[in-house]
Amino acid sequence: MIDLANSQGHEISDVNSFYEFSQMARIPTHLSFGKHKGEAITYLATHSEGARYLKWLLKQDTVNPYLAQACQQALASV
Known part of the structure; x- marks a missing residue:
């Protein structure tokens, strides 16, 4: 896994x-x-429509925290 990460430009040291x-x-x-x-x-x-869906998804109690982070990052980058 470390070799894969390093080959993709991530420095795992x-x-x-x-x-x-x-x-x-x-x-x-x-x-x-x-x-x-x-x-x-x-x-x-x-x-x-997609942005509305992501915002709705973030309001759900059961949203996975990693998915919430991805949605927040995507919405913030627009």
Whole structure:
């Protein structure tokens, strides 16, 4: 896994950098459920209907914290 991360430009040199990479890897890039299943979260954030869906999703009590982080980052980058 360390070789893969390093080959993708992530510098894994100690246990702390490995932990940071593993946390980053948990943040999804695409939705895995619902009406927008398979769509990129960053793409949804750039379109009004998709952005509304991401904002709605963030208000749900059961949203995964890593998914919430991905939605927040995508919406903030627009």
